[in-house]
Amino acid sequence: MAEALVSALLEQITTIICEGALEEVRLLKGVKEDLRKLKFNLTSIKALLEDAEQKQISDKIVQLWLDRLQEESLDMEDALDEWRTVLLYRPTDGVENASFLQRKVCLFLRCFSFRRVYRYHGIARNIKEINERLDEIAKDRVRYQLTDTPSRLPKRKESTSFGDGSNIVGRDEVKKEIIDHLLCETSNEGETCQTISIVGMGGIGKTALAKLIYNDEEVKQHFTSRIWACVSDIFDESKVAKTIIAGLEGLDKAAGLQTESVPLNALLERICKSIEEKKYLLVLDDVWTENDEDFGGLNVTFKCGAAGSRILVTTRKDTVSRVMGSSQTIHLETLSQDLCWSILKKIALRERDQKSCEDITPIGLRIAEKCKGLPLVAKTLGGHLQFKTTRKEWEDVLNSELWRMDVVHKDVFVPLLLSYYDLPSPVKQCFKFCAHFTKDTAYFTCHLIAKWKAQGYLGSNDGDDSLWELKGLDYLKCLEARSFIQIEDFNPLYGQYADCRMHDLVHDFALFLTKGEFLEEVISEGDKSMKMNSERTCRHLVVTLESGLSVRKKRKE
Template sequence: MAEAIVSTLLEQITTITCEGALEEMRLLKGVKKDLRKLKFNLTSIKALLKDAEQKQISDETVQLWLDRLQEESLDMEDALDEWRTVLLYRPTDGAENASFLQRKVCLFLRYFSFRRIYRYHGIARNIKEINERLDGIAKDRVRDEVKKEIIGHLLCGTSEEGESCQTISIVGLGGIGKTALAQLIYNDEEVKQHFTTRIWTYVSNIFYESEVAKTIIAELEGLDEVRALQMESVPLNALLKRICKSIEGKKYLLVLDDVWTENDEDFGGLNVTFKHGAAGSRILVTTRKDTVSRVMGSSHTIHLETLNQDLCWSILKKIALRERDQKTCEDLTPVGLRIAEKCKGLPLVAKTLGGHLQFKANRKEWEDVFNSELWRMDVIHKDVFVPLLLSYYDLPSPVKQCFKYCASLSKDTGNFTCSLIARWKAQGYLGFNDGDDSLWELKGFEYLKCLEARSFFEIEDFDPFYGQYAKCRMHDLVHDFALFLTKGEFLEEVISKEKLRGLYISAYKGGVISDGALCNLFNKARRLRELKMRKYLGSTIPEEIGKLLHLRYLNFQSNLHLKRLPKALCRLHNLQFLHLFQCLNLERLPDEMGNLVNLMVLDTTACSNLTCYPKGVSRLTRLTQLVGLIVRVDRNDPEEFSIGDLANLRQLVVLSMKIMGNTINVEESKKVKLQNLQEVKILVNGAIAADKDTILESLNMSSVPRCCFDTNFNMFGRFSTPRNEYQYCGF
């Protein structure tokens, strides 16, 4: 990760020296020389890092050195960010700025006086896209027998004990295929026909009975995101009654995936509720622990055994030998069989090693994998983590950084790829070039595909229009590995630390967060680049938010009390993403919105009390996605955003808007020429009587490839923010 940070620093220094700002500020002569020296030092350090990162697991000295380098690199990155912001957005007295910048340069040079420690050996490898993915291990012959056994228990009629519902548990090691097997059973045609209702719920190691209940209700009632979020304040008893009503008299199958809790009281209310279904209902549990099976009162427990060497080799070779000729396959098979032994019978490990070996060209490189020093290291969960480490170290440096960031994601929850890539962008992982508004998302998708090729991600929900994937999912064991790499640093409660770079809060014991607590946070956490505060804000936000100079990603989703945003928010010149999804009582946006010159995504979807956009939004020329726009089409209003103002937003790719006015001003709409616009969603004011084609032609948008009209302005699925993301996460 340190290597990627150093690369970003070099990019920032190059950008600063190319901007000509140093001459404009009339700085002291020594500054440019110091910057050149700093750049040389960073380039030298970068050459040491690949080997050092691999040695840190077995060499404590190297680990301490890397920890120190990473910490000071982050300090320097924040300082450079502040420097650049002062240069670009604070044109105050030149002498004052010169003094400030000179102090910063001296500080930077002190940070990087390290001597060379290790030679550079690693070679970056080109990543090729994999179109064909391995079928789940549960489809092989052995798993088919287990599948038939479990389905037999599910379909056997009423419980022998006379109860309306039986519980069946699948127990096995992480990565052995419990979830894959449960999915095959859940989607089996015979199972579908047998049960009136099927519900899939992911539980995870952090158990909240109310959250499980909400997920069950959303599945039972087929709720969309907006309606599901409306359950946030519903008490547990009311949720349980709602489940009872939905399942009463129905024969249901409920899958509780990845259960960890061993406290039988955790499921107290739910267990009573589950008994309201019809006779023959079943609960299928997947877990790593035998004790969970006992606590759940399972009538049958199936233990998944590890695979033999031949099956591991079968999985591994499908990936590793893909598109190789017969002679090469025969040459690689002997060493491949020996590597398959190291899978320890776990299909996920076999799949990961296969993804790693597909980029190794010949037998010598395969032998190097088999003889790697990593196999002899004493690491946590060695049988699983060593193969993952082999793949991790083979990743390009920026992709490693993106993967480690994913330790902050919640386990086994599908993440919208656009949201994840936006957060990578906010942290600077997709490069520093802020003028590159069109390519950062493509680069993010390439990184995701690279991680998918190594089995670190499963990517799903392909969107043929965009040629990209809408959602991605990380196996819980891979998530454990990401936490291992970060030493748990993403999950520390570090609100009091001044070096906090990201904070997500979606559960707060004290109800609404007080202004005093927010002021304390904003004053201390000056280095925040991401901030998401869901549900617990009051009607206003303190002006101190303007002190978060480095903030790139701000998400105030589902804050139902929030009425206004402070003017100080518009001093966040580095802000790139602003999400205000479902702030139902938000009344207006600040008139100074035009100062957010780097904003690329603005989302006010489902802000039902918002009646207009300020004129200043027309100055946000870097916007690529504008979702929830309210626009006047009948005139060029001096204060409200009007249809002609869209002419300034030339980089827009996606637009969702509500049009206001009784008629469409043709002269104003002629100004609109959005050549890049690919998708538009329009909510038509009832007073405008015209067909869709006429409206599109009048608004000068008839050539947009994808258009739709909707009377329900609550949702815009591709850019809505995922539910159930975090309870608390700071990093």
């Protein structure tokens, strides 16, 4: 996405202006002013990006606007890299200790050496042209009704407790495990209420499993009260408190509460009174906040219930589980290919005759592989295939890349976009770079951090390698906490050599965000050269050699 790249460019431009890197090109008319204008334009556009990135999901025109901005941002990055390269190799011997007049003369002569002035003029002209195009992009903000204070669009449909869960497959064992924890009467000393967390990436079925447990007959009989509260990404303690009251007292008694302005303290006292001496089950679905103070008042209130009360939390973040003080954390695993196929075919082959089903099943099984264990993908592809009647149409879906399919953008990538928006800006850039991963391949964390450093994503640390590594590890942990990366075989002594992997769907999502910036070429035996059928937006090339091949240097004659 453009927001992370624009933030990085602003940092580079600010550094160039502040550190006096313009000194050698001061004599080139308008360069300094062009850079300042470039910074102003980028700062203005950056304020609109949150609004634009939300609207692009449903507005193709805004998506095209962001694509234009992304392309210009990448051109700016190249121009600034070229500028820094020229400055890096400028001769400085003896200049620092010279007098002011000598220094000016040296800079004058150096600037007007033919080769150097040619390069400076080229860079300056490039920046001026980019600025002009950026002006046009900035002017389009009015046409697309982009604002710097976006009204947050509904990002996620509010979940409810309704549904019998009859269409959920493959979760029997984990359902039994969680219910056993919920019904167990023993608890830690002094604890009235215990918290159990279900953790997993978007689309893996956390909410569906919680709903299945919430409506289980044994659970219904065990608890005096059951409350379902969808928390979602913007945490509001008063709103959550009102939802809990509505669940405890019923909609009739709590009517009008949502529109009334009631002090938080009064809401908490009302909850405390309602759950006093009651054994309750509270489901907090889709919790994002990692700030333990957000639940400060509610956590005290939850202790007013009877012993044996339970809170069931669903979240994408391990850190939320720790902040909530969970006594049990269940990491939800992906489903098998056969289970994905059972979900997919139930939707896709509905009302098909047996002959048609038999003809399509072999292709369907291979399509189920593309789901990579995620029930949301299986449901989405099933709904998409429901209207595909011929074998050829199913084969087209099989041969399509997920990240290029519009139906996946709308239904599957939206949950991942929520996790992406939640990332700090510098980490977004690091995540996008992971699009160069090869699927089903593990990478040393130290190698990935080194690549981030080489790209300039880790900022400036005055050459201290230990600081680079610490910042890189922090970014990796941030990505792991949101299930974007899995770190395997972590050892505190050799942490930098741990393996990291990406789920295939997350990789497709990274490719979707980069939109052709990364090109992978596979070289097989007999290939004379790379085909390089790349898009204009390609900025990174990954070359993979088939097993047994190697790169040989051409011997000079």
